Amino acid sequence: MKPRHKRLAFIVAGLAALAIAAALVLNAFRSNLVFFYTPTQVANGEAPKNTSFRIGGLVEQGSLKREENSLDVHFAVTDTAKRMEVVYSGILPDLFKEGKGVVAQGKLGEDGIFRADNVLAKHDENYMPPEAAEALKQAGALNEKTGKSLVTPQSEKQ
Amino acid sequence: MIPELGHFALILALLLSAVQAGFSLTGAARANPVWMSAGLSAARGQFVFTGIAFLCLGYAFYANDFSVLYVASNSNSALPLQYRLAAIWGGHEGSMLLWTTTLALWTVAVTVFSRHLPEVFRARLLGTMGLISIGFLAFILFSSNPFDRLIPAALDGRDLNPLLQDAGMVYHPPVLYMGYVGFSVAFGFAIAALLGGELTPEWARWTRTWTTVAWMFLTVGIAFGSKWAYYELGWGGWWFWDAVENASFMPWLVGTALIHSLAVTEKRDAFKLWTVLLAIFAFSLSLLGTFLVRSGVLTSVHAFATDPRRGLFILVFLGLVVGGALTLFAFRAPRVGLGGKFGMVSRESFLLTNNVILIAAAGAVMLGTLYPLFLDALGMGKISVGPPYFDTVFVPVMMPAIFLMGLAIFARWKNADLPALAIRLKWAFAVSVVTALLLPLVMGKWTPLVALGLLMALWIITTALISLSDRLKKRETGWLRSIIGLPSAYQGMIVAHLGVAVFIVGVTMVKGYEVEQDMRMSPGDTVQVGGYDFKFDGISELPGPNYTAALGHFSVTRNGKPVAEMKPEKRMYTVQTMPMTEAAISPGLFHDLYLSLGEPVSDKAWAVRIYIKPFVQWIWFGCLMMAAGGLLALLDPRYRRRNKAQEGDAA
Numbered sequence: 001m002k003p004r005h006k007r008l009a010f011i012v013a014g015l016a017a018l019a020i021a022a023a024l025v026l027n028a029f030r031s032n033l034v035f036f037y038t039p040t041q042v043a044n045g046e047a048p049k050n051t052s053f054r055i056g057g058l059v060e061q062g063s064l065k066r067e068e069n070s071l072d073v074h075f076a077v078t079d080t081a082k083r084m085e086v087v088y089s090g091i092l093p094d095l096f097k098e099g100k101g102v103v104a105q106g107k108l109g110e111d112g113i114f115r116a117d118n119v120l121a122k123h124d125e126n127y128m129p130p131e132a133a134e135a136l137k138q139a140g141a142l143n144e145k146t147g148k149s150l151v152t153p154q155s156e157k158q
Numbered sequence: 159m160i161p162e163l164g165h166f167a168l169i170l171a172l173l174l175s176a177v178q179a180g181f182s183l184t185g186a187a188r189a190n191p192v193w194m195s196a197g198l199s200a201a202r203g204q205f206v207f208t209g210i211a212f213l214c215l216g217y218a219f220y221a222n223d224f225s226v227l228y229v230a231s232n233s234n235s236a237l238p239l240q241y242r243l244a245a246i247w248g249g250h251e252g253s254m255l256l257w258t259t260t261l262a263l264w265t266v267a268v269t270v271f272s273r274h275l276p277e278v279f280r281a282r283l284l285g286t287m288g289l290i291s292i293g294f295l296a297f298i299l300f301s302s303n304p305f306d307r308l309i310p311a312a313l314d315g316r317d318l319n320p321l322l323q324d325a326g327m328v329y330h331p332p333v334l335y336m337g338y339v340g341f342s343v344a345f346g347f348a349i350a351a352l353l354g355g356e357l358t359p360e361w362a363r364w365t366r367t368w369t370t371v372a373w374m375f376l377t378v379g380i381a382f383g384s385k386w387a388y389y390e391l392g393w394g395g396w397w398f399w400d401a402v403e404n405a406s407f408m409p410w411l412v413g414t415a416l417i418h419s420l421a422v423t424e425k426r427d428a429f430k431l432w433t434v435l436l437a438i439f440a441f442s443l444s445l446l447g448t449f450l451v452r453s454g455v456l457t458s459v460h461a462f463a464t465d466p467r468r469g470l471f472i473l474v475f476l477g478l479v480v481g482g483a484l485t486l487f488a489f490r491a492p493r494v495g496l497g498g499k500f501g502m503v504s505r506e507s508f509l510l511t512n513n514v515i516l517i518a519a520a521g522a523v524m525l526g527t528l529y530p531l532f533l534d535a536l537g538m539g540k541i542s543v544g545p546p547y548f549d550t551v552f553v554p555v556m557m558p559a560i561f562l563m564g565l566a567i568f569a570r571w572k573n574a575d576l577p578a579l580a581i582r583l584k585w586a587f588a589v590s591v592v593t594a595l596l597l598p599l600v601m602g603k604w605t606p607l608v609a610l611g612l613l614m615a616l617w618i619i620t621t622a623l624i625s626l627s628d629r630l631k632k633r634e635t636g637w638l639r640s641i642i643g644l645p646s647a648y649q650g651m652i653v654a655h656l657g658v659a660v661f662i663v664g665v666t667m668v669k670g671y672e673v674e675q676d677m678r679m680s681p682g683d684t685v686q687v688g689g690y691d692f693k694f695d696g697i698s699e700l701p702g703p704n705y706t707a708a709l710g711h712f713s714v715t716r717n718g719k720p721v722a723e724m725k726p727e728k729r730m731y732t733v734q735t736m737p738m739t740e741a742a743i744s745p746g747l748f749h750d751l752y753l754s755l756g757e758p759v760s761d762k763a764w765a766v767r768i769y770i771k772p773f774v775q776w777i778w779f780g781c782l783m784m785a786a787g788g789l790l791a792l793l794d795p796r797y798r799r800r801n802k803a804q805e806g807d808a809a
Binding site for chain 2: 024028029032033034035036054066069091092094
């Protein structure tokens with residue numbers, strides 16, 4: 001082979017390697033996307049069966065129940081229009097609370113109960129997970145008062 | 159009074175940065191030494207006034223001045239002093255001020271340590287950095303002023319987010335910012351070279367020092383952040399592929415490519431344009447990281463404020479910087495020239511391939527980070543890209559890079575002989591493969607991923623050892639003395655590469671052999687996890703300065719012998735009524751025991767999480783080794799001698 005052909009072969013090999021890499025990356029990307037659905041969308045049957053997805057909303061007041069002898073917890077996620085039963089086994093995040101925003105990732109069971117393998121809450125008191133806020137907004141019920149006032153009022157302190 | 163002084167100092171700093179940029183750049187264009195030295199003095203003045211502003215904000219936190227809105231939002235009189243001071247960068251405004259202060263610090267460092275640079279070149283460098291300062295100071299003054307008053311003053315503050323009340327908050331952000339912002343110097347060097355239309359090996363040598371320092375800070379900063387997440391978040395993860403982590407990791411990948419590419423530019427006068435492009439990208443990604451973290455498009459502990467105006471400002475600024483730099487590049491690139499030629503198989507080609515791989519990896523990370531944001535911005539639905547994507551993509555992409563890492567230290571510049579390389583390294587390869595196949599069997603469970611990870615680590619170690627022993631063949635003194643006598647640039651390279659191996663071992667072992675168990679435990683219960691018996695002795699109350707905690711008592715034994723007493727906490731922070739988990743960790747060279755309290759699940763019983771994390775400390779130790787390698791490389795005499803130093807022979 002002449003040097004020029006050799007160089008051409010190298011370039012072609014390099015491009016082929018790059019193309020394969022890109023194909024692998026995109027394939028991994030496509031199969032690992034996690035979509036988000038609101039409880040209303042799930043109730044309308046828009047959510048996929050047998051694939052993992054995320055739901056978000058508020059933890060319904062009074063819905064949190066623990067099993068006696070295991071770490072299984074049951075709660076309901078609501079976007080104020082529709083509610084959805086969730087079961088999760090494990091330790092809930094520190095900021096998981098009834099009436100507060102939550103996002104859960106998992107699969108929808110045949111019985112219509114969402115089996116979460118991951119539960120995310122927010123990072124501080126004032127902040128609502130964007131997916132949860134979106135779910136409430138779509139249900140047309142986003143309460144504007146998501147956060148407390150910034151500074152402790154003086155009267156409260158005394 | 160003090161906050162107004164700080165505000166005023168910031169305004170002066172903005173004016174001075176305008177003087178710095180204007181006088182330096184026009185002075186350089188007209189070759190006017192008086193103007194250029196005026197630019198230099200303005201740069202120093204800008205540092206003084208930015209520093210004053212920073213100290214003023216610090217004083218407001220120190221003195222609990224709750225008439226300053228930012229202080230009232232991020233501090234509290236019950237907050238311990240070290241966290242009150244760390245709270246300076248606990249919110250959006252203050253961390254932007256930290257960014258600018260860090261930039262001023264780098265600028266003043268350039269004015270002090272650049273006497274050897276040609277005057278015109280230095281003026282262009284300072285001018286470019288001045289332009290960046292203008293952007294950030296204007297951003298702070300017009301949209302995120304930390305000195306805004308709150309009238310009437312609050313009686314007490316809203317407190318710092320409890321997640322941030324940790325020693326990690328004191329050192330993680332400043333160190334990380336030193337790294338992020340440090341790439342602005344490399345960027346300045348690149349722009350100055352483009353403006354001058356000249357790119358010499360000396361240029362690469364100057365740039366290398368600064369880039370390596372910034373890269374070291376970034377490496378250590380990321381490692382600190384990872385360690386902090388590990389012990390603070392309570393679920394024992396050390397890397398989550400969270401968008402904010404990715405924002406710091408992308409500049410690191412490109413920065414790593416840059417320091418290697420600079421080596422080639424210095425040694426062989428090649429890769430010139432590529433190096434310039436990398437310098438531009440590294441800093442652009444730092445800016446992109448700032449945009450992602452600070453604009454509120456991402457939500458995490460790091461994102462403070464959701465103010466679209468701020469995001470827009472940073473985005474426009476980012477566009478100007480990247481667009482301006484690339485336009486300049488397009489016009490000036492032909493003048494700089496491509497540089498030295500090299501063969502298809504040579505150290506240059508290996509380094510180039512690795513550069514491309516690092517960029518590809520950064521690109522894959524970027525795709526996973528930005529794509530969900532684009533979809534969301536276009537209203538096409540909310541998706542998330544989880545850790546599985548990054549795990550499946552990152553490992554195969556980096557594998558060839560690790561393989562070439564071993565080859566490249568042996569390959570000769572310009573033209574290397576592939577068969578000769580193969581003969582020289584066949585034993586290293588054989589030893590690595592056999593050990594990697596057998597070692598997991600000894601550990602008790604053989605999985606392909608563990609074997610693969612070990613293979614990569616062992617390959618780096620064996621090739622480094624062979625290279626070292628080659629160097630020591632001609633030794634006349636003892637082993638240790640000859641190792642110390644090697645050029646420190648070479649020592650640095652070996653230490654940094656071994657750091658990568660140590661890091662890979664840590665990651666592989668944690669992924670492969672960690673044991674994780676969540677369970678319900680009442681006082682008196684004992685569970686066995688990974689050969690250790692964990693006995694729950696009970697819970698006691700522990701009052702803290704601004705929280706109350708439930709303190710768990712666990713005694714750990716192995717075969718009846720006591721191993722550790724572990725005391726995890728569940729804290730309730732009083733101001734924000736926010737619960738926080740403080741894990742108990744018993745660290746070790748070969749594994750950590752990790753225990754954290756969930757919540758009380760009945761009157762007596764608690765949810766308890768127990769992990770055994772093999773080799774997890776190696777992850778951070780590996781990062782520190784990489785940074786130490788950078789430090790060693792900097793000690794090489796040729797960076798300090800101003801006259802034409804004799805070249806060390808390592809890259």
